[in-house]
Amino acid sequence: MGKVIVKNQVTVNGAFEAPSPEDWLELDADSGDTSLQQMSLADAMLLGRKTYEGLAAVWPHLGEHPSMGAYAGRINRMPKYVASRTLIGPLDWNAILIEGDVVQAVPALKERHTGNLIVSGCGELAYTLAQQGLVDEFWFFVNPHVWPDGPRILDGVGPIRLQLIAATSFRSGVVWLRYGPAGA
DSSP, rough: OOOEEEEEEEEEEOOOOOGGGGGGGOHHHHHHHHHHHHHHHEEEEEEHHHHHHHHHHHHHHHHHHHTTHHHHHHHHOOOOEEOOOSSOSSSSSSSSEESSSSSHHHHHHHOOOSSEEEESSSSSHHHHHHTOOOOOEEEEEEOOOOOSOOOOOTTTOOOOEEEEEEEEETTTTTEEEEEETTTO
């Protein structure tokens, strides 16, 4: 059975989106290699509409970028399940529209897959899955920056008590924190 994993890059104060993430996102080989290894263990991605549209506009073209080739290749090949109330299928970028209620669809996706189902981003889909207890792990790559504005991870969700599974630090100052729901 697959696990649903919410995976995101964040600042120390929890910002996950900014007008220019290159101002706070540390792109180092160590955490990048770890992220690629994680994606290699994943079977698919679960995406909300906004995240799908944003990623689909960029990632198909990053395969030509020398530093992003392997990562982009993995993301571009992997199936993506998209939760949306407004999109109609078929979708591009190896994506499948989730029919019906996402809360009912996710357990069936977990049964179908043996590898991880990666939720990229911390928007509405991640909120919904967390509120419904459907997230098995939260992976935060905490970048050594404080960002003054923008949305914060899982803002408005909770309370959810988490239990630390592992912490890995990298030379760049990025720390990968793995959490699971407490008591799971």
